[in-house]
Amino acid sequence: MSTNRRIFIKNTGLAAVAAGLGTALPLELLASIKKTVSPNDKIGIGLIGMKGMGWSDLSSMLRVPETQCVAVCDIDDTIIQQRLADLAKISPLKPAIYKDYRKLLQNKDVDVVIVGTPDHWHCLQMTDACAAGKDVYCEKPLANSIFEVQQMVKAAAKYNRMVQAGQWQRSQQHFKDAIAFVQSGKLGRISSTKTWMYRGGSTPLPVVPDSPVPAGVDYTMWLGPAKKRPFNKNRFHYEFRWFWDYAGGLMTDWGVHLIDIVLMGMKADAPKSVMATGGKFVFPDDARETPDLQTTLYDFGNFQMSWEHNLATGVGLYNMQHGIAFIGENGTLLLNRAGWEVRPEKKKIEAVEWKKSVDNGLDLHTTNFIGVVKSRKKEDLHCPVEAAAKVAIASHMGNIAERTGQKISWDKTKNQFDVAAATQLVKPVYQNGWKLPVF
Structure with a gap:
C-alpha cells in the first residue's frame, strides 16, 4: 500500500x-x-x-x-x-x-x-x-x-x-435529485402520477404435486405463523412471493419500491380510496395465486396515482420496463433505477436530458444504517420504519382492492375499510401456536 x-x-x-x-x-x-x-x-x-x-x-x-x-x-x-x-x-x-x-x-x-x-x-x-x-x-x-x-x-x-x-432506492443520488426537481415546482401542478413494472421474460410456474420435505429443511419453522400445508416446491424459497399466505406478488415485491418514490415526491400520506382490477390473465393455469396482470388507481385527494404490472411483456409505459412518472402541467418527469429525465409540455420548461445513475444504492443504504446504529440519530435513517410502513400499507391496500373487487376507503380512526370483506384482510390469523404481536 x-x-x-x-x-x-x-x-x-x-x-x-x-x-x-x-x-x-x-x-x-x-x-x-x-x-x-x-x-x-x-x-x-x-x-x-x-x-x-x-x-x-x-x-x-x-x-x-x-x-x-x-x-x-x-x-x-x-x-x-x-x-x-x-x-x-x-x-x-x-x-x-x-x-x-x-x-x-x-x-x-x-x-x-x-x-x-x-x-x-x-x-x-x-x-x-x-x-x-x-x-x-x-x-x-x-x-x-x-x-x-x-x-x-x-x-x-x-x-x-x-x-x-x-x-435502498432512497439512498441513490439520482432518486434524490429527481425528487428535489419534483418538489421544486418546475413541473407545475402535478395531478397525475404513474408507477409500473412490466416483468417481461416471465414463464408459467407449472403446477406440481406436493412432495416430501427436502433433507435438512425445517419446514415447520419455515411455515411459522402461516397456514399448515404439505410441502410444495412452488411455495418455497424464491417462489413464495406468488402466494397470499407468504407475500403479495409484484404489488408488494416491486410496488413498494416504486410507489415509495411517489409518496416521497408528493409528500403524501394514506390514499382516500383505492380501486383495482386484475387477475390471472397471462398464465391463467399456472400455480401462482397473485395477479399476473393488475391495474390499481389511488385517489390521494389532490392527485391520483396508478400502479400497473404485467408478466407478459417487458415493454412498459414510456417504453420503460419499470418506472415512475410525475405528470405536471409543465412537463413530465420519468424515473427508474437507471436514471431520470424531464420531458417538457409544449416547451413550458427546459428539457432535462437523461441523467444516468452512477452509484450503488444498496451499499449506500447499509452504510447509512450502520452510521445511525452508531450515532443513534434516528432522523438520519434513509428509510425508517414509519416510511416503510406507509408504502407497505398503500401496497397492501392495492392488493385488497383487487382481491375484493371493490372500491375501498380507509377509516384511520377505526382502523378499517368501509367494505367488510376488505377489513377482514387487514389482520392475519396466526397459525401453529405462534402469537400475533400486539403493542
Missing part, C-alpha cells in the same frame, strides 16, 4: 471510508482495515434468512469496516453450508449457526439483525429482535399485512430501536 493511501485511511473515519468508496474498496483492503478496528467498536451482525436479499444485505453491510458477522440463521442446511462457504471468502470469523431465529436473538454478540426471510415472517422476527435490544435492517415489504406493519412501527418506538427497511 502506498504511503499516501496509509495516511488517507489513518486520517479518515472508518464509516466514512466505506461510505465514500462503497464497493470500490477491494476485499483485501477492507480486511486489512477491519483488523485495525478495536473490538469495542465492532458491530456484530446476525443474519436471519440467508438465501436471497438477506445474503445481499449482509455482503453489503460487511463492507463497512466496523461490522462483522457473528451469527447466521436459516431453516435450510443446504443454504447454510453454501453461504458459510461464501462468507469464508470475505470474512475469517466463523459465525454461530442457528435454525431457530429466537436462539440467535439470545446471542449477546449480536447488535444488529438482518431480517431476510419471506414476508410472512418479518413482523415476528423484527418485533422480537427489537424486544431483545437489537437494531434491525428488515427487507421490504415491511410485513405481509396492514396490521402487522402497524405493530412493527409500535415495537420500534416502544424499544427505541433503529430500524431501516431495505428500500
